[in-house]
Amino acid sequence: xxxxxxxxxxxxxFASTRVRANDHVDFSVEPxxxxxxxxxxxxxxxxxxxxxYGLIKPDSGEIFIDSQKIRIDHPNDAIQHGIGMVxxxxxxxxxxxxxxxxxxxxxxxQAGLLNQQQENELVAxxxxxxxxxxxxxxxxxxxxxxxxxxxxxxKVLERKAKILILDEPTAVLTxxxxxxxxxxxRGLSRLGYTVIFITHKLVEVMSVADRVSVMRGGxxxxxxxxxxxxxxxxxxxxxxxxxxxxxxxxEMQRGDVVLEARDISISDVNGLAAISHxxxxxxxxxxxxxxxxxxxxxTELVEAISGMNSLDGGEILFKGKIIxxxxxxxxxxxxxxxxxxxxxxxxxNLQTTLDENLIVSRYDDSQFSRYGFLLMKTISxxxxxxxxxxxxxxxxxxxxxxxxxxxxxxxxxxGRELSGDPAFIIANQPTRGLDVGSIExxxxxxxxxxxxxAGILLVSVELDEVMALSDRILxxxxxxxxxxxxxxxxTEEEVGIxxxxxxxxxxxxxQRADQQELRx
Amino acid sequence: MEGLFxxxxxxxxxxxxxxxxxxxxAALGGAICNQAGVLNLALESKMLxxxxxxxxxxxxxxxxxxxxxxxxxxxxxLGLLFAFLYHKYKVDLVILAIAFNLIIVELTVFVMRALxxxxxxxxxxxxxxxxxxxxxxxxDIPLLGPILSGYNIIVYFSWFAVIVMxxxxxxxxxxxHLRAVGENKSAAxxxxxxxxxxxxxxxxxxxxxAALGGAxxxxxxxxxFTRNMSNGRGWIAIAAAMFGVNHPVGxxxxxxxxxxxxxxxxxxxxxxxxxxxxVKLLPNVATLLVLIIIALRTKVALSMxxxxxxxxxxxxxAAKPAEEPV
Numbered sequence: 001x002x003x004x005x006x007x008x009x010x011x012x013x014f015a016s017t018r019v020r021a022n023d024h025v026d027f028s029v030e031p032x033x034x035x036x037x038x039x040x041x042x043x044x045x046x047x048x049x050x051x052x053y054g055l056i057k058p059d060s061g062e063i064f065i066d067s068q069k070i071r072i073d074h075p076n077d078a079i080q081h082g083i084g085m086v087x088x089x090x091x092x093x094x095x096x097x098x099x100x101x102x103x104x105x106x107x108x109x110q111a112g113l114l115n116q117q118q119e120n121e122l123v124a125x126x127x128x129x130x131x132x133x134x135x136x137x138x139x140x141x142x143x144x145x146x147x148x149x150x151x152x153x154x155k156v157l158e159r160k161a162k163i164l165i166l167d168e169p170t171a172v173l174t175x176x177x178x179x180x181x182x183x184x185x186r187g188l189s190r191l192g193y194t195v196i197f198i199t200h201k202l203v204e205v206m207s208v209a210d211r212v213s214v215m216r217g218g219x220x221x222x223x224x225x226x227x228x229x230x231x232x233x234x235x236x237x238x239x240x241x242x243x244x245x246x247x248x249x250x251e252m253q254r255g256d257v258v259l260e261a262r263d264i265s266i267s268d269v270n271g272l273a274a275i276s277h278x279x280x281x282x283x284x285x286x287x288x289x290x291x292x293x294x295x296x297x298x299t300e301l302v303e304a305i306s307g308m309n310s311l312d313g314g315e316i317l318f319k320g321k322i323i324x325x326x327x328x329x330x331x332x333x334x335x336x337x338x339x340x341x342x343x344x345x346x347x348x349n350l351q352t353t354l355d356e357n358l359i360v361s362r363y364d365d366s367q368f369s370r371y372g373f374l375l376m377k378t379i380s381x382x383x384x385x386x387x388x389x390x391x392x393x394x395x396x397x398x399x400x401x402x403x404x405x406x407x408x409x410x411x412x413x414x415g416r417e418l419s420g421d422p423a424f425i426i427a428n429q430p431t432r433g434l435d436v437g438s439i440e441x442x443x444x445x446x447x448x449x450x451x452x453x454a455g456i457l458l459v460s461v462e463l464d465e466v467m468a469l470s471d472r473i474l475x476x477x478x479x480x481x482x483x484x485x486x487x488x489x490x491t492e493e494e495v496g497i498x499x500x501x502x503x504x505x506x507x508x509x510x511q512r513a514d515q516q517e518l519r520x
Numbered sequence: 521m522e523g524l525f526x527x528x529x530x531x532x533x534x535x536x537x538x539x540x541x542x543x544x545x546a547a548l549g550g551a552i553c554n555q556a557g558v559l560n561l562a563l564e565s566k567m568l569x570x571x572x573x574x575x576x577x578x579x580x581x582x583x584x585x586x587x588x589x590x591x592x593x594x595x596x597x598l599g600l601l602f603a604f605l606y607h608k609y610k611v612d613l614v615i616l617a618i619a620f621n622l623i624i625v626e627l628t629v630f631v632m633r634a635l636x637x638x639x640x641x642x643x644x645x646x647x648x649x650x651x652x653x654x655x656x657x658x659x660d661i662p663l664l665g666p667i668l669s670g671y672n673i674i675v676y677f678s679w680f681a682v683i684v685m686x687x688x689x690x691x692x693x694x695x696x697h698l699r700a701v702g703e704n705k706s707a708a709x710x711x712x713x714x715x716x717x718x719x720x721x722x723x724x725x726x727x728x729x730a731a732l733g734g735a736x737x738x739x740x741x742x743x744x745f746t747r748n749m750s751n752g753r754g755w756i757a758i759a760a761a762m763f764g765v766n767h768p769v770g771x772x773x774x775x776x777x778x779x780x781x782x783x784x785x786x787x788x789x790x791x792x793x794x795x796x797x798x799v800k801l802l803p804n805v806a807t808l809l810v811l812i813i814i815a816l817r818t819k820v821a822l823s824m825x826x827x828x829x830x831x832x833x834x835x836x837x838a839a840k841p842a843e844e845p846v
Contacts, residue, residue: 075709075710075712076712079712085710087710090707091704091706091707091710091711092704092707093699093700093703093704093707093708094703094704095703096696096700096703100696101707104696104697104700104707104708104711104713105697105708105711105712105713106711107693107696109692109693112692113687113691113692114691114692114693114696155711159711265829265833267825267826267828267829267830268825269821269822269825270825271824271825271826271827271828271829272829273829312826312829312830312833313830313833
């Protein structure tokens with residue numbers, strides 16, 4: 001069979017960063033297959049696909065479609081050759097309707113004027129054809145992320161693409177939405193579409209792909225049939241060494257309550273409840289995981305506990321004291337640490353040096369400053385210590401941090417937050433956007449803190465992460481705690497049901513019905 | 521008291537509409553730039569350029585309508601220069617705007633002095649003010665007739681521009697693409713929309729409209745050019761574009777508001793004995809108030825929402841007093 005796409009000897013150097021992002025990469029995809037492209041961040045998979053889609057020009061190499069050599073200089077060329085891309089960050093216009101987004105740039109007109117009615121009908125027919133129901137008149141900004149992704153897929157299909165590139169499509173989805181997407185991809189593959197699926201989640205590779213190609217450090221490491229490989233083998237190929245996929249945890253040594261939320265409520269921007277009557281406790285020496293689809297009150301909860309926003313109802317106790325009025329600084333002085341969700345904007349100042357970033361939470365400590373002057377020597381010694389303790393590669397005291405990779409930046413944040421022996425840590429999405437190696441490090445470090453006796457509140461939309469690290473799991477749904485599970489016995493299915501707003505009773509009934517069906 | 525009421529006359533409406541026209545034209549230009557995602561803070565200098573080039577061309581061509589056209593072309597070219605520097609050399613639009621706002625004031629004075637030897641202001645008896653036109657039939661409608669008719673062509677054109685811009689932005693593919701570029705440029709570009717072209721278009725149109733607004737001052741309203749003639753109207757236009765949420769109809773209403781504030785202050789000076797310096801401040805105070813409202817809108821909405829939520833919580837609490845804590 002002739003390959004649908006063949007890329008040969010693709011090489012791309014980025015002059016600005018002196019990085020060879022693609023080094024003589026060969027890549028080929030069979031027609032009608034689902035092909036996963038995996039690799040760590042910076043492995044070059046997005047660069048390779050951007051070259052295929054005409055967003056980046058390669059320095060050398062050739063591209064063939066159905067054995068014909070072609071040039072792709074612009075996304076328009078790619079679209080013309082039947083290649084469509086669903087980007088990781090959706091390319092949608094939030095204030096436009098679904099129909100307006102799908103038909104953007106190819107609107108039908110009558111005498112030069114748009115016809116909303118006709119557009120809606122066109123999109124409804126398209127959705128029906130591919131069995132991907134959407135409301136053409138809904139505004140995209142009001143849609144859940146899974147729906148927005150469906151709009152993106154329809155947009156690509158409307159442009160007559162036969163080859164779909166999906167760039168990390170599951171990163172933002174709930175488990176239910178991931179399952180739906182897998183069904184959609186399978187369906188498209190049956191209709192004869194070729195799907196390239198970029199990801200670094202190996203579980204998904206196993207469940208959806210026919211073949212998988214692994215990249216590392218800009219090179220193509222190899223291509224395997226999914227039926228002939230395994231997750232540990234793929235992880236080894238990705239990282240280049242053995243990886244601990246599951247964190248080893250000791251038995252929990254549960255101590256006193258360190259943080260308690262009592263019936264707290266927080267308003268969102270519209271005066272509706274972002275958090276509604278939530279109560280929970282975190283003990284020393286345990287990790288409490290907050291699971292939930294993003295946007296169910298996690299941000300508000302974290303802001304209230306860390307002191308960045310005020311409560312509207314209830315109270316928060318830290319080490320037995322009510323801290324509703326305490327500022328962020330006062331809470332930190334009491335032993336609270338916060339690994340924020342967004343390391344680029346909230347977590348770090350990319351314009352300044354490593355040293356300053358490491359002491360920014362404690363610069364007026366007598367250890368680091370005297371009479372209003374910073375003790376530069378002590379600070380840089382301290383920075384050196386942190387760099388060694390947290391093995392922050394490529395970072396030197398006194399130098400800027402803007403060029404560090406995502407994993408190393410996160411190590412800077414983690415290093416700062418954990419170097420003061422905190423009693424309580426809020427870790428909000430601590431591994432978002434990190435690759436397997438860095439995730440392993442962050443997880444290991446958090447578990448070590450727990451074993452040293454810190455209470456940890458882990459907020460994450462990654463189900464795997466919550467399941468792997470937590471001792472107890474609370475599921476947040478629409479600002480309420482939908483359920484509490486013991487992490488040792490909880491199943492992915494149970495957490496998923498709660499995340500979608502269901503309850504465990506439903507699941508039991510469903511299982512019983514299944515069993516009865518089997519028996520009869 | 522009687523003096524104050526005599527302020528409200530048909531003449532006040534007429535002069536409000538006239539004074540709103542330069543603001544409306546520039547504000548439409550600002551709005552289309554905002555919709556296309558290119559901040560245009562240089563409306564002031566584009567107006568001033570239009571006022572100067574307009575009267576100059578009217579003088580040399582011996583035709584004031586010709587003056588209007590030349591002014592629009594000059595404004596459009598300045599917009600094109602902005603687009604070129606922005607897209608080709610990635611010059612920051614705010615810095616560009618500041619530079620031009622500073623340069624054009626002095627450049628007009630310099631050229632005026634070089635050509636005519638005047639420093640503060642210049643006029644020539646041969647220059648004809650753009651004549652007012654009575655619209656047949658409409659002028660005979662009782663009440664509305666005198667309000668809608670009797671202006672020069674620039675005023676009618678500005679109303680026409682509101683309608684055309686509305687149809688373009690909300691009923692035609694090009695306008696929809698332009699709004700898509702303004703809201704999410706990469707979304708528009710990945711479907712093959714030429715964002716650079718549309719942003720250039722917005723800057724050119726905005727330059728031409730602002731310049732026409734400026735020409736209205738020098739040959740439509742008066743027949744005279746003075747140093748810094750636009751006198752902050754370009755900045756008021758930016759406020760009007762924001763106040764009208766960048767929608768042509770909203771911008772129209774916002775500009776009328778500013779025009780009436782202006783006309784009102786002129787009338788009050790004539791019929792009352794309030795200190796003129798104080799009354800002259802009125803349009804500026806109105807602008808300030810509008811800007812404060814724009815700035816506080818989200819903040820106030822947020823704190824109101826929060827207050828509502830807390831009240832609701834307290835109400836819930838009060839509704840279940842007897843319940844024992846579990």
